[in-house]
Amino acid sequence: MRTLAIVLGGVGAGGVAALLALADPAPQAQQAAAVADSIAAPVISDTAALRGPRQPIFFRHDIHAGQFKIQCQYCHYSVAVSPEPGIPSTQTCMGCHLVISGSDSASRTEIAKVRQAWSEKKPTEWVRVHFIPRHAHFPHQRHIKAMGPNACATCHGDVARMPQVFKVNQVDKMGFCITCHLERNVSRDCSVCHY
């Protein structure tokens, strides 16, 4: 439960209350949620010091999900209906970045890369951060259904505060899944995930 409370902190403000109600959280999580309302994404001068794999475009979740509080599902569109969360198409990026060019030179450089990818019709090849082994099946939609629309942070960590996404939890290790399933007294049947 301690881990859970910590990761809850970073969820975009909107659905936190719903999540908390489901997760039956400790009081300090409420405080963390209050902080989440007032994120201001920092200016990053040294990207080499950031955790996580370097991506072809320095896409900042802390700006999009933290500072501007865009809902996770705006981009990860299929997470509530499908086992796969969905990676936003370049068109989705261009929906905003056709008009938003960035406020400083660093972000303008990165946004220019998106626009170039769009004009060249070359999708961006993101480096995968989270994955589970092939013999395990993780239906995202069941977890969103059970834990609410902003439960993402439970596994993915406080992405809304990450300038560059890194792996917080060992989502590719069964122990991580089982701990949560034990705490919530939901199925531990092997064939629920392994088939």
Next chain:
Amino acid sequence: MDDETPSTTIDRRHFLTVLGTTAGGALALSGCSTDNVQKLVPYLVQSEDQVPGLATWYASTCTECPSGCGVHARTREGRAVKLEGNPEHPINQGKLCSRGQAALQGLYNPGRIKAPMARSADGTFQEIGWDDAIARLAAGLGKAGGRVAAISGAGRGTFSDLLADWTSALGGRLVRYETFDDEPQRAANREVFGTDQLATYDFGRARYIVSFGADFLDTGGASIENSRGFARSHGFEDKDVAKLVFAAPRMNLTGLNADQWLPTRPGSETALALAMANVLLAERGGEPAGLAGALASYTPAMAERETGVPAGTIERIAREFAAARPSLAVAGGVAGQHSGAVELCAAVNVLNFAAGNLGETVRFGADLPAAGGLAPLAELTRAMGAGEIAVALVHEANPAYTLPNASGFAAAFGKVGLKVSTSLHLDETAALCDLLLPEHHALERWDDLRPRAGVYSLMQPVMEPVFNTLPAGDVLLRTARAAGGALARFDAPTYEAHLRSRWQALATELGAGDFDTFWHEALRLGGAFRDPPASPAIALSVSGGQEARYTPPAFEGEGDFVFIAYPHSMLYDGRGANKPWLLENADPVTKITWHSWVEVGPGAARALDVRNGEILELTSPHGTVEAPVYVYPGLRDDVVAMPLGLGHTQYGEFARGRGVNPLDLLAAPTGEFVHYLSTRVRVRKTGGYRKLASVEGVPRQLGRGIAEAIPLAAAQQGLTVEQAYMEAGRGKHEVNTERELEAVHGWAEEQREATEYGDYRGEDPQWGMAIDLAKCTGCNACVTACYAENNIPTVGEAEVLRGREMTWLRIERYWEGGEEPGDPVSARFVPMLCQHCGNAPCEPVCPVYAAYHTADGLNGQVYNRCVGTRYCANNCPYKVRYFNWYKYNEKAWPEPLHLQLNPDVTVRARGVMEKCTFCVQRIRGAQNHARLEDRPIRDGEFTTACAQACPSDCIVFGNVRDPGSRVAGLQQNPRGYRILEDLNVRPAIAYLAKVLHPVEA
């Protein structure tokens, strides 16, 4: 499982890493091991149709045979991964045969021609561009001056109409060619009924069926539709079973489902049909007048002399046939295509007419398409040989393979100036061509078919093309633009536009109103379906005094045996031979995979002193072939039989050089059809031996009570199998003594508590199955569906020989009787899959708990736990566990076949045990879906792949704990029994015993 995965393997995970791009779909195949860096490649523009991780279904039409069944293609992330029947389609109503399902392996076949090609000066094919290819064809046509021919096997539809217009605009000729075209039946209908049409048969209403060699359940006609009807009349629905009598020298799959086999002399069935009609008319009184006179000389005694069937039997069957109303007689079939085939079909027409079946079970008016016989092709062959043809275009036909060598097609074709093929694969005919213009696969293109009146079946692209191909319709239109002149009137910009304009006309014709609504509805339904027109009144056009004709066929050549060539159940005329599913899924009759065989009757085998696998040399006046023997109890001793479809010299790596082609023994076709039953052969033992790659286990039940049957009378009284045995005066198992049985039952009682393992809370669903053996015809559609759904690897001939096939679901075929000469033989089929035992013997022996019982009643197999001790397989009494001896995950799907893999199912690695999971991925998928809607799973909301495919609907899957479910009802059926029940393993599958007519001489 992870550490041995090299970077080239493609599987479920890999699909997800490559979410695909938009048009073109360049596959960025990076490493896929969990240790490697993976890429997430998003769409540039998200398709509205697709949600990653969920299937999108498209309705289309099957083109694997002329039946024209509707299919639903399941696509994931832009790739077709499974084909199922379209439930809305009037012909197949949601079911699909093995050959139809395997169309997917045609789509992703490694042997496909990847781009247009032209033969270069050194004789090899060189890749060219499409503009160049079209220009070459246009130039060739420009110089041809009307000396143009097209050979097309395309079904009736917009494309074949366009091709006909196109060739006639050029002043050329179009020859339609379909290998098995029912031409004898058509000729007989012309002769007897004065109609050019083929009839459709209503097997569901028939109370008594006599098949004169017709393989209506398998390779003859719309087998899915026929199987559905046959299950209704023969499957103990309404507490009755229509009788099926099968008269032919060789039992095909339909014969194995018959209640009685009459092993007639080859070519003599006409006498039998006429004698039956004669008896029937005598029975019913002289109506219509004149007909009785025409049949007067065909007495049962005469028929006995001709066929070898006792006159008493003929008379009894004729009486039973007359008494049952309506009844149905069907004739023809490829294996019975001899010089008297038209007479046979005519005789059967007379029999149906005399029995009053016209308009009842035999209906005209469906307007089934026809290619038009062999005569036009024979004439074209002559013209080509004489150098009268400058340009020949071959489309969806492979006459260089499907005609006997003696026909001289290949040599004549070679004299054509420019030979063009639109074939997807480099088949024997394409290999002779100068210009290859590979067409889109049916799943990649817009098209339609009109397989019968009132059925307008649409095809739509379900995915982007795999290769640089072009729809043949576009080839015609682009060539028309390039060539101009007479072709200039073909001005549609694309074939899709042309198709739409045709459908616009159709909408008007059907009075459909708004076209957009009509079109979208057609796309959703898979076409536009209207009620079939009423059967027109058909009268006998035979004049009164005319004598019915029967000419005993003369077989050319010397030798003791008449030679029968018949279509292969899986490979059909050979078009399936490039698809590993069809090669590895055993022939339902012989259970042989991957190679050719020659069938010899048991008496003949004794006389020749040959056993299974010994190589025989067959020599006819036209050639010689060698193949290993299969001793087949369903064959007369004066014939030998071989399946068509193998012995390819081209057609991709799977087909080339595999087996032999029995067409090499046949004469050049004369007249309207190939005579597949026309020659005698000399048989010689070569002394060679080749173990048969058979998946048959022990061919007899040996008293184990695996495939149970119950007499019709007992079934009607509602007796159980055991009660029926007791009533017949014998105990259930011959092998167990009473003491043994007592001990077994006592032990079972003691163990009862242990059988509740896994049922932790008593509130989960308990998945179970019921399989009705009265309906199962052994057709193998379920097996292919299982391969497709569960990523089952095909292991190849060498591994099958070691007994390492991976068929999670197999159909066991057991012989009954026939052990002594003269003793009638019959067959029973049992689909055998993991029984998901409640007290499973495989579970306690697993040292790592990889085999375990789930709360919802499944016998789970956790691949990532399995360490490969194989104890579970040793302890399984049903032998349904299969071990990955090699890295089949790397070998079984050579690119691009790997694109067919179901992303919902783990691809198993070496050293892992696997088995039927009751399609757990479908269960979980349905549970996920139901959970989103906050409801329990509804009965029938989903089913397993095998149950979905079964043409006779003999497999029913569901939650047995739900008292309202279909499966729970069937499991209570008195005919129900569990296989090897006395082992107390508590199988979750209830089999319903086959219902038998009493055996009569």
